Amino acid sequence: QMPRGNLETVHHRALVLAQLRVWLDNLKFRQAFECMRKLRINLNLIYDHNPKVFLDNTKMLITQLNTINHINLFLTELKEEDTTSSMYPRPEGSPIGLQLVSGQKKVDVVCDALRSMMESMDPNKFCLSILTSHVKKTVPELEIALQKVHELRENPPQVPGAVTAEEALKYLLFLVNVNDLYEHSLGTYDFDLVLMVAEKSQKDPKEYLPFLNMLKSLEPNYQRYTIDKHLKRYRKALLHLSQCGPEHFPEALQLVKEQKLYSEALKLYVADAAQYKALSCAYGEHLVEQQQAEQAGLLLWRCGETARALQAFASSSSWRNAICVAQQIPLPSDQLALLARDLAEKLTEQRRYSEAALLLDQYAKDCEEAILALITGAVWEEALRLIYMHNRQDITETNLKPALLEAASTQSFFLETQAATFTRHRTRLAVVREQKEKARLDMLDEDGPDLPDAELYSEASSVMTGSKYSHSNSRISSRSSKNRRKAERKKLSLKEGNPLEDKALMHALGEIITTVDKMREEVHSLLKALVLFQFDKQAEKLQLSYDQALQMMEAAVPEVWPDNLCNNQATLTGPNSTANSIMASFQQQQQQRPVASQPDVEFPMAPKMRNGVKWKLTLF
Amino acid sequence: QMPRGNLETVHHRALVLAQLRVWLDNLKFRQAFECMRKLRINLNLIYDHNPKVFLDNTKMLITQLNTINHINLFLTELKEEDTTSSMYPRPEGSPIGLQLVSGQKKVDVVCDALRSMMESMDPNKFCLSILTSHVKKTVPELEIALQKVHELRENPPQVPGAVTAEEALKYLLFLVNVNDLYEHSLGTYDFDLVLMVAEKSQKDPKEYLPFLNMLKSLEPNYQRYTIDKHLKRYRKALLHLSQCGPEHFPEALQLVKEQKLYSEALKLYVADAAQYKALSCAYGEHLVEQQQAEQAGLLLWRCGETARALQAFASSSSWRNAICVAQQIPLPSDQLALLARDLAEKLTEQRRYSEAALLLDQYAKDCEEAILALITGAVWEEALRLIYMHNRQDITETNLKPALLEAASTQSFFLETQAATFTRHRTRLAVVREQKEKARLDMLDEDGPDLPDAELYSEASSVMTGSKYSHSNSRISSRSSKNRRKAERKKLSLKEGNPLEDKALMHALGEIITTVDKMREEVHSLLKALVLFQFDKQAEKLQLSYDQALQMMEAAVPEVWPDNLCNNQATLTGPNSTANSIMASFQQQQQQRPVASQPDVEFPMAPKMRNGVKWKLTLF
Known part of the structure; x- marks a missing residue:
């Protein structure tokens, strides 16, 4: 203009x-x-x-x-x-302008x-x-x-x-x-x-x-x-x-459904009015469609629509509410038992064995099935409690003991394979880091001594090997951070030679540590049950394997996730440093940081081990 | 020589x-x-x-x-x-020597x-x-x-x-x-x-x-x-x-006790021999002294010493085992009820309300006490289940509803105070960081322009203010890392002017986030219970407060734990960088990193928020 x-x-x-x-x-x-x-x-x-x-x-x-x-x-x-x-x-x-609230x-x-x-x-x-x-x-x-x-x-x-x-x-x-x-x-x-x-x-x-x-x-x-x-x-x-007035309510209900104004509508009607109930039912239907069956159940139950509430609760595995509604209706006891069995089956599929057992025991009145569910779920102490409660010690011999022995050998085997994979990844990580470092040094040699700051080219190797991946960076940066992280994970392939192989290995090692660390509670309860039934040898073996696995992994953490990947920066400068000392320590850090490459993928963090969770028996 | x-x-x-x-x-x-x-x-x-x-x-x-x-x-x-x-x-x-296995x-x-x-x-x-x-x-x-x-x-x-x-x-x-x-x-x-x-x-x-x-x-x-x-x-x-031979067993038992060779001894005797039992009892006593009463109980139970096993289990709140042993003895039902009540009381003290309720309900046959325990523990759904199971809907009116309303207002109040403290710490952190940055720049001004790399003196302020603490550093470095971390935490005082105040504030902010984030499950279950009893207004208010608190804290994370405290180093160098560009970006990082000081205390890490845990109702 x-x-x-x-x-x-x-x-x-x-x-x-x-x-x-x-x-x-x-x-x-x-x-x-x-x-x-x-x-x-x-x-x-x-x-x-x-x-x-x-x-x-x-x-x-x-x-x-x-x-x-x-x-x-x-x-x-x-x-x-x-x-x-x-x-x-x-x-x-000149002074900067006024900041608006x-x-x-x-x-x-x-x-x-x-x-x-x-x-x-x-x-x-x-x-x-x-x-x-x-x-x-x-x-x-x-x-x-x-x-x-x-x-x-x-x-x-x-x-x-x-x-x-x-x-x-x-x-x-x-x-x-x-x-x-x-x-x-x-x-x-x-x-x-x-x-x-x-x-x-x-x-x-x-x-x-x-x-x-x-x-x-x-x-x-x-x-x-x-x-x-x-x-x-x-x-x-x-x-x-x-x-x-009420004569216009059908029109209102229609409007609510069309415009999904359910929660607004509920506020406009009295809770015990017929309209409120009709709105709740409509809202319930809508919530079920939205995969929110439990919340639908709550609305339906509170306005007295017990049958539909029961359906909503059952379909969302909200079993406590389902049972309460069933008892309020009240469902005849054979139907209640059937409901309990259905719910228990769903919970078993979701590996929620304790809850399934409660339903089977207290509502289906089938203590045997309840105990078997607990044994399947490795909930040993609770299984034993029901065994004694219902005086079914026979199940100890027929099911509990064999299951304990099998669990012990399964866990021991699992720990062995995890430890083996861990060691394999760890060894490979050392090789990959060494190769990267070597590639970096080779680059320096090529450029020769006329480039005194050539040591800073620590990214060299990644750039060399990363070419087939680098074109995708710009595309990724425009995505949302959630999608980006997903894409990052995809790039973290363990395939040998992948430029991100080091990070992929760190990620995999972290996953193994987390998996093994999560077993503390399970191993502890298994060990106790084994001891109770005099399976001391198996318990001792399992305790040893687990202890060794944990120690081995904990000892590997400083090597796999070296401090200087992150925190050691603070030592770089200080009141006594000179320009030269700073450059020197800076270059040193560059060297110590063997995998500082591919800035578009963050370093996998070291997993936290829950050493506060005591699992070991002092018996052995 | x-x-x-x-x-x-x-x-x-x-x-x-x-x-x-x-x-x-x-x-x-x-x-x-x-x-x-x-x-x-x-x-x-x-x-x-x-x-x-x-x-x-x-x-x-x-x-x-x-x-x-x-x-x-x-x-x-x-x-x-x-x-x-x-x-x-x-x-x-010359070649390096042979590496020994x-x-x-x-x-x-x-x-x-x-x-x-x-x-x-x-x-x-x-x-x-x-x-x-x-x-x-x-x-x-x-x-x-x-x-x-x-x-x-x-x-x-x-x-x-x-x-x-x-x-x-x-x-x-x-x-x-x-x-x-x-x-x-x-x-x-x-x-x-x-x-x-x-x-x-x-x-x-x-x-x-x-x-x-x-x-x-x-x-x-x-x-x-x-x-x-x-x-x-x-x-x-x-x-x-x-x-x-058996005539020397007392001597052996004596030796075992003196030298604490219990687990070795158990391996030398057959499990059903009298000696095995005696050894188990001795071991049990020893384990109880070692605060391992549960393991003592296992040993005593398996060798048939039920009375002593019961005592060991009861004293270690190993209530499932205690109850099983009691039923094996078998304890008369009034004594069993008494035992259940004792155990429930201990569990309540440990805030294990669900377990206490189970004991009261199933073994003390006191459903009212059981329901009250669940209400106290905010285990709303389970409380309701027992209410319907025992047809005690009266308790809904007398106890459950008032407790729900009180919980809603307590939680809302708690969230308000946490949010307020969070905001106060966050504001103060900005002030402290600004002061440190200012002190750093002041140092630069004093030294004048003949020192072109003076900008690297980012530690200056901490050195100036940290003198009264600095003498303790050498003492700390010689301690074990566990003790050191403890000592570090002690130094993290929120007192204004403490040279580590910035880190103390970050630590406190992290703690608040963790506390508030932990409430997801509790808030979710409270919201559902409130809705069920038509307390929509209270539920909506709580949901809003919690949502705001979480969002506010999540939004603050990048400010409180800026990326460049840790991960952004990778952008420093690259194949296209020159010595000047590297120095420039390096100095820039130094400036962006306003709190890079006191290298002896690590930066508190940003807490992880469990955004995967869905707690919000879609009802409002």
């Missing part, structure tokens, strides 16, 4: 801006405004130059701009952008500030500018503007030269799309206002008059509902419809 | 070593040995120079050294130290290699050197050496010049302390040998003869036990004593 072909006008802008800043600093808004208008400088600068001064001197500004047209011009040109950081950078060293918009702040000043100075004189300030807000306040026009018509101000309602409306129509204005006038539920806008709008009266007359004939709440619905303001529509 | 006052002898050692290396490389052991002896060069070098060559040529070495005296001299001078890395460093570029000792390797060669060459000729090789091992094999002497006496070799038993024994006594030798001869249980050593030992026969005669009179196993005990070899003593 610069005048073209005239280099002089382009070139003297720096001088112009300097002059403008002087004027603005001296509150010479008039001069500044005139000059900016002439040279097509963005008027936002009047505010952006020094927001605080601007806001403190709105009266001065309005007085100096003087005419409605000037003020409107300024208001309509307002943009959220800060021109001092885009088009007209501040000279260096987070969430506040510049345009809204300026509009509100100017409007309140104009209203206090002369609401009649500045009428059109006041309307502009409403319309220009981030979310235009059309209803308020319309209300003011309506006010002008109802009580025309008795001052000479005051704006008439006609003029004001014309002006509004110039600022805002006529259909928007018509819709918003409807939203005020004020038919006078609607008619006024409609008349000015060049709309066909045959079009709008029948609609308005139909609306006028309606009961007030239903009228407002109809308008709200027409304007797609469904929450308001529901509110008004809910006040129309 | 260098000859003093003669610089020439000192100076030509480099030449001597070079010559020695040539001789050793050419397997001229004789020349090397003679020269080393003359010039007092450590004989270990013969092996250390090239272990592989040495071990491959032991026959050559023995042949060249030729005399027993020379071989003995070499053997007695063996040390675990590697002389090529201490006294006689290898010339650069981890755990293997050099001295043992050399002794075993030479001995096996000498035994294959001429065991009679090298007899004394063979003895030396036994005695010189890391753990001297005195019994074997003694056995060989004994063999000489029993079957004197029919070769001219063969060593006699007398001579061999004399030689052994020259190498080893006479009392050690006497004790070890006893340890062979071979009285001939003992007498032989005793006679040569200048011991008073009046002293040892009665003891030996007494021993001779004993039954063989008891004899060995007595010797083992005399030699403080208690495990062996127990083994032999256990073979002496």
Whole structure:
């Protein structure tokens, strides 16, 4: 928008801006405004130059701009952008602008500030500018503007030269799309206002008059509902419809379902009303569709829809609630037992053996199945408790003891394979790191000694080997961080030669440690059960394997996750360091950090071992 | 041990070593040995120079050294130290020595290699050197050496010049302390040998003869036990004593108790023997003293000591086992109920409300107490289950609902205070970091522009303010890492002005996040219970507070734990960086890292939030 072909006008802008800043600093808004208008400088600068001064001197500004047209011009040109950081950078060293409270918009702040000043100075004189300030807000306040026009018509101000309602409306129509204005006038539920806008709008009266007359004939709440619905303001529509009496409830329910206004609707009806129940049922259906069957169950239960609640709870494995509802109904005991069995089966599939056993024991009255579930789930102590409770010591011999022995050998075997994989990965990691280090040193040798800081090229190897992966980096960076992490994990392949193989190995090693560390509780309870049944040899073997595995992994942590991958930076500098010592220790760190490559994938963190969880027996 | 006052002898050692290396490389052991002896060069070098060559040529070495005296001299001078890395460093570029399999000792390797060669060459000729090789091992094999002497006496070799038993024994006594030798001869249980050593030992026969005669009179196993005990070899003593028959069991039990050989002892007796039971009881007592009452209970239970097992289980809150034992005894039902109540009380004290409720419900048959325990523990669903199971809906009104409302307001209040503390710490952290940064910049200004790398002095502020703490650093570094971490935590005081205040604040902020994050499950179950009883308003409020708290904390993580405290180092270098760009980005990192100080305390890590744990209801 610069005048073209005239280099002089382009070139003297720096001088112009300097002059403008002087004027603005001296509150010479008039001069500044005139000059900016002439040279097509963005008027936002009047505010952006020094927001605080601007806001403190709105009266001065309005007085100096003087005419409605000037003020409107300024208001309509307002943009959220800060021109001092885009088009007209501040000279260096000048103070920085006012920070807005987070969430506040510049345009809204300026509009509100100017409007309140104009209203206090002369609401009649500045009428059109006041309307502009409403319309220009981030979310235009059309209803308020319309209300003011309506006010002008109802009580025309008795001052000479005051704006008439006609003029004001014309002006509004110039600022805002006529259909928007018509819709918003409807939203005020004020038919006078609607008619006024409609008349000015060049709309066909045959079009709008029948609609308005139909609306006028309606009961007030239903009228407002109809308008709200027409304007797609469904929450308001529901509110008004809910006040129309029970005969309109089916319509309300329909609206709630269509617009998914369930939780809003529940707040509008009394909890023990029939409508509340109907809404709860509808909401329940919706929640079930949304995979929220448990919450559906709660709503259905509390409004007395026990059968449907039971179904919802059962389908979401919310077994305690399901059983409670069943007992409230009350289900006959054979059906309750059947329900308990069904629930137990689902829980077993989810490996929730203790809960399954409780159902089988207490509701299906089948202690044998309960005990077997506990044995399957390796819940040894609880299995034994039920065995003694129901005097079924025979199961100890037929099932418990064999299961204990099998568990001991399974666990021992599992620990062996985990330890073997761990050692394999660890050895390979050392090889990969050495290769990377070697590749780095080779690079240095090639570049020779004329490059004294060549040692910093520690990324060299990764760049060399990483070429087939590197093209994807830009694509990844634009993804969400969640997707990025997923993509990263995919790149962490253990395939030999993958440039991220070192990180993949660290990741795999961390996973093994976490898996093995998680076994503490399980191993502890198995060890106790083995000892109880005199399987000391098996217990001792398992304890030894587990102890060795844990010790081996703990000892490997400092090697696999060396400190200097992360924390050792702090030693780099200090009050006694010189530029040389810093560079030296910095280079040393580069060398100690053998895998500092591929900055787009983070280093897998060292897993935390739960050494506080005591699992070992002192018996052996 | 260098000859003093003669610089020439000192100076030509480099030449001597070079010559020695040539001789050793050419397997001229004789020349090397003679020269080393003359010039007092450590004989270990013969092996250390090239272990592989040495071990491959032991026959050559023995042949060249030729005399027993020379071989003995070499053997007695063996040390675990590697002389090529201490006294006689290898010339650069020479191959590195043989790596021993981890755990293997050099001295043992050399002794075993030479001995096996000498035994294959001429065991009679090298007899004394063979003895030396036994005695010189890391753990001297005195019994074997003694056995060989004994063999000489029993079957004197029919070769001219063969060593006699007398001579061999004399030689052994020259190498080893006479009392050690006497004790070890006893340890062979071979009285001939003992007498032989005793006679040569200048011991008073009046002293040892009665003891030996007494021993001779004993039954063989008891004899060995007595010797083992005399030699403080208690495990062996127990083994032999256990073979002496049941009449010696009290003595064995005494030994087990004195030497705490419980687990060894259990392996020596059959599980259903009376002795096994007695040992188990003794072990049980010991374990109870060691705060291992549960394990004691297991031992006592399995050997049939039910009453004592019950006591052990009860005292360790191992309630399932306690109940099983009680039912096995079987305890009369009123006593069982009493036991259940006692156990439940202990569990309640440990906040294990669900378990307490199970005991009260199923064994004390007091469902009301059980339900109240669950309500106290905020185990809402389970409380409701028991309410319906026992048809006690009255408790819903009297206890459950009021407890739910109270929990909702308690949790909301707790969240408010946590959020407030969090915000306070966070604001203070920003202030502290700014102050540190300012102090750093002030330092730079003082030093002026003649120090272009002054920006690296980021530690300045900490040094200035940290003086009263810094003297303790050296003390801390000498402690164990566990103690050190404890001491670190102590230093992490939130007191304003503490030089570690920033880290203390990060630590405190992390703790709050962890605490609040842990509430997910509890809040979720409370929300569901509130909804069930139509307390929608309270549920909505709690959900909102918790959601806001979590979001606020999650949003604060990048600010409180900025990435560049740890991971961002990787961007420092790369194939396109120059020395200047690296220095620049490096300095920038220093500036971005406002708290990189006090290298002796690690940066508290950012806590992990369990965003995978869904807690929110979709109802609101």
